[in-house]
Amino acid sequence: MELYGPIVVLFAIALAFAIISVVGARLAGPRRFNRAKNEAYECGIEPTPTGPGGGKFPIKFYLTAMLFIVFDIEIIFLYPWAVAFDSLGLFGFVEMVLFIATVFIAYTYVWRRGGLDWD
Amino acid sequence: MTTMVSADTLDISFPEVDYLALAPLLIVFGAACVGILLEAFLPRTRRYSAQLVLSVVGLVAALVTIVMNVGEDRPAFAMSDGSRVDAIVIDGPGLFLMGAIVAMGVIAVLLIAERRVSAGGAFVAHAAVAADSKADAAQARHPGATEVFPLTMFAIGGMMLFCVAGDLLTMFIALEAFSLPLYLLCGLARRRRLLSQEAAMKYFLLGAFASAFFIYGVALLYGYAGSVQLVDINAAIAASGNSQVLLLSGLAMLAVGLLFKAAAVPFHVWTPDVYTGAPTPVTALMAACTKVAAIGGLLRVFNVAFGNSGNPGGPSLAWDWRPILIAIAIATMVIGAILAVTQTDIKRLLAYSSIANAGYLLVGVIALGQALGATLFYLVAYGFTVLAAFAVVTLVRDSQGEATHLSRWAGLAKRSPRFAVIFTLLMLAFAGIPLTSGFAAKFAVFSSALEAGQTSLVIVGVLSSVILAFPYLKVVVLLWLSQPVEDAPAVSMPGFMTGTAVTVGVVFTVLLGLAPQVLLNIVDGAGQFLAK
C-alpha cells in the first residue's frame, strides 16, 4: 500500500492547484456580463439550440465506442499474458494466437461491413 | 536481457485438453466464426446458401461427435498435477441435453432459413432502423440479413455450453453467449417491426438484469465456497462450516438468473411479449432450445451443487431451497395455465403454455435425481411439438403477414383440413391427451415426482394441466366448428424446410406418444450428472 500513497500525495497537490486556479480566476477577473457574452459562441449569430443532453449525434460515435471496448478488453487480456509470457511457453502462445484470431474475425467482419469507415 | 521479475518463478501448469469432449462445442462455435467470415467475404447473392449449408453441416457434425462421446463421463480438461478443472464436464445428461439442443437447433435453423413462405424470409437486414421510417419501408423490399445464421449458431453453441458447464463462471459466459444473439434475433422480424423492436428491448433489459443477478449470485457463492466449481460448492456445503447467509442469498440470486431464462413465475413477464414480437422461427428456437438449456442448467446446478448427489446420506441443502422452488413451480403451473385461457393470440397462447410447461419441468427439477430422466424426456417431447406448432403458425398468413389472432383462425379446417389435422394433433399433445408425446412426458414426470414424494406438486400439476387443456381445445373447436371469417387467412404451402420441420415435429409427437420407451431407455441410460 505504501507504494500507492505517493500517488495520492501528487493527486492532492494537483487537485489543490486546480481548485485554487478555478476559484482564484473567479476572484481576480473582472465581471462585466451582458447577454451576448453569456451565450454560446456561434460566429455572432444566435446559437442553435441543442437538444436535451446535447441532442442526437451520429451513431458512428457509438460504434467507435463499442469497438473500443472490444479491443480494450483484448488489450487487458494481452498485458498479463505478455508479462508472464516466458513462463507460459508454447501453450500460452497458441492460446493467445487463437484469442487474437477470434477477435480478428469480428474485426474483419466490421471492416468489410464498413464499420471502420467515416463518410 | 538482464531480467529479473517474478514471472520466471511462476509455476503454471497447463491442462491436458480432451479434444473429443470439446469437439461438439468447437464445431458449433467454429461454424459460427466461419459464418462471420463468409458474411464478410462472400458476395451478397451467395451468402444465403453458403450459410445454410454451413449451419446444417456444422450442427449435424456436432451431433455426430456428441454420439461419439457417449459412454465415458469425464471433465474435458485434466490438470497434470491431478487438481480438478471442471470448466466443461461431459456426462450422460449433459450429452443428452447437448444432443437435444443440436437436434432441435437443426429444425430451428431450417425454420429460420425458410424464404418460400414469405418473400425474403422472416427477417429484415437491419434491426436498428426506426420502425415505419422510410428506410424501414425500403428494407422491407430486400431479403433479410444472413447474419441470422451465425447468430443462431452462437446461440446454439452457448446453450450447449450452458448444459455442460461444470463451473459457474463458464456457465455465465455460456449464458451471455446464447442470450446476446437471441436479443438481437428478436429485433429482426420482417413484419410488425415496432413490436419486434420492443420485444428485443424488453428481453435485453430484463435479461441483463437476470444476468446481473446470476453473476452476483456467483460472487456470493464464491465467497461461501472459495470456488466457482459446482462440485466444490457441494463439498463446501457438506463441510457446512461457513456462513449460511452467503450460501442462501447466493443460491437465491443464482436461481433468479436461471429461472428467468426458464420463464418461471414470477420471472416470466418478458415471455408473452418477446414470444409475440420475435420472428416466429426465433420464437420456436427460444421455446424449444432455450428451454432445454435453461432447464438443463437448473438440473445441473441443483443436482450437482445443491442436491445431495455428491454425498448421499450427508447433510443436504435441498431442505432449504425445496419449499421455495415448490412454491415457484406451483405458481408457474397455475398462473401459466390460467392466463393461457384468456389469450386471443396464438403466439401469446403458446407463450403462456410455455410458462406452464416450465412449471412441469420444475417439478422434475425439484424431484432431483429420481426425475432426471423423465425431465430430459419431457424437454425433448415438448421441444419437438412446440417447434412444429410454431412452424404451422408461420404458415397461416394474410396480407399483413402471419395471422396470429385466434379469431382469424376460425373455420380454417374447412379450407385446409390437412393443416387443421396437424395443428389439432399438436394441440392435443400440448393438452396431454394419451397416445401423444405430451401425455407420455407428463406421465413420466409426474410418476417420478410421486416416487420422490412430491405428492402435492403432482396434484397441482394434474389440476393445472386440466385447466391448460381448455385453451388448446378451444383452438381445436375454433378450427373445426366455427364459421370462417371474411377474408380469412390462407395456409401457405410450406417449402421444403418448413415442411421438414412440421413433419419431424409431428413424427416425434406421435412416435413418443406411441412408443415412449425408446427414448425413455435412452434417458435412463444417460444416468446421472458427474458429481464427484
Place this chain on the structure above:
Amino acid sequence: MNGLESFGQDPWWLVGLKALAIFVILVLLTLFSIWYERKVVAWMQVRPGPNRNGPFGLLQSLADGLKLAFKEDLVPKAADKIVFLLAPMISTVCAFTAFAVIPFGPVVSVFGVETPLQLTDLPVAVLLVLATSALGVYGIVLGGWSSGSTYSLLGSLRAAAQVISYEIAMGLSIVAVFLTAGSLSTSQIVAAQQGGQEVTLFGTSFTIPGWYALLLLPSFIVFAISVVGETNRAPFDLPEAESELVGGFHTEYSSLKFALFFLAEYINMVTVSAMATTLFLGGWQAPFPASWWPGANEGWWPVLWFFLKVLILLFGFVWLRGTLPRFRYDQFMRLGWKVLVPANLLWIVVLAAVRAGTQQPEWSAQWVGMIGGAFLLVLLVIWFWPGRKKYEQATEPDTGLGGFPVPPLDLQVPPSPRVKRLTAEREPVSVSAGDDATAEGKEG
C-alpha cells in the same frame, strides 16, 4: 520479490518533497515548452518568435498565464454549471497524476536518505499512466458537452472518438515492451534496457543495443504515431480544428479554466514523451557516446539524460506541427483502425512467435527469426500491395472563372427566418478587440 523493494521506503517529508518537485517541474516544463514550441515554430517559419518578456522571450508564457488569471471568467447560460467547472479540473489532475510513476534516475542520496529518483513505482505502473490518460478524456468530453454549444459538443465527440481509437493502437504497441521486459513496472522496464545482447547471426556476433526503440522498432513507430493522436496534437489536432470548430471542446472556456486545459495538453505531451523515453529510449540511462563514460549512469547525471531525451521528443512534436497539415477526420480514423491496429496485432503475434521459438531448445533461433521475418515480409507486401482501384481523375466540376468551381449565377439564397428576429432582439454589444483569450498561446 517483485523488484520494487527500494520503493515505498521514503519518509513522509521526502514523499512530499518529491511530489512537490514533480509538480513544480511539470509546471515549469509546461511554461518552457510553450515558449519552446513558439520559438521553434517561429524559426521554422523564419520569424523571431516571442522575444519581449525576459531573455529570449522566456517569460512570455508566464506573462500569458498571469494575464489569463485576470480575464473575465465566463460561464455560458446554456452550460451545465457544475460539470463545466469540473471538466478542466479533471483534465489537469489526471495529467499531473500520470507522472507519479515516471523514473527520472537511479537511487541517489537526498539529505542523507537513499531513494530512487521516482515518486513511486507499482507492479502495474504503466497501467496507471494509461488509466490517467483515459480518465483525462473525461475532462475533454464533459467540458465540451457541458458547454451547451454545438462547436464544443462536436469537438468533444471528436476528441473522445479520436483518443479512444488511438488508445487502442497505443495500448497494443506497448504489449511488445511488456513481452520483452516481462514487467509492467517502469523502473524495471528501464532496467531491462540496460546493456546490449550478444547475438550470433550467420556466424558473426554483434551486440544489439538494449533500447527497445531499436529492438522493437515497429512498436516504437506505432507508439510515436498514436501518442500524437492521443494528445490531440498536430497533425491530429482535429478536436480543436480552428478552421472547422472554432476552438473545439474549449470554445466556451476562458480565463484560468482555459489555462488549465492548456496546461493539461502540454503536460500530456510531456508525459507521453517521458513514457516514450522510459519504454523505448532506455529511460534515464545515458545515450550512446556518453555511455562510454563510466559515471554517466550514477548520481544525478541521469536526470540530465532523461530531460534531454524528453526535450528531443518534444522537439519532434513541434516539428510535426511546424511541417504537417491537419489530417481529414476519415483519413485519420482509417489510419488508426485499419493500419495501426492490425499491423500491431500482427507484430505482436510475430514477436511472440519468435520469442516462443527461441525458448524451444530444438529450434534454432535464427531459423525461427528467418521464418518469422519472411512471414512478416510477405504480410507487409500483401498489406501495401497497390489496390486494384485505380486513381480516377475527378470529373471536372462546373467551372466558371479560371477553372475554379463557382456557384451558379442565378443562385438564390433564401432569407434566413431568424434574420428579422435577430435584428429586432439583439442589443448592441461592445467587445473590445484583441481580448480574445482563446487565440492566445497557440499563435506564435
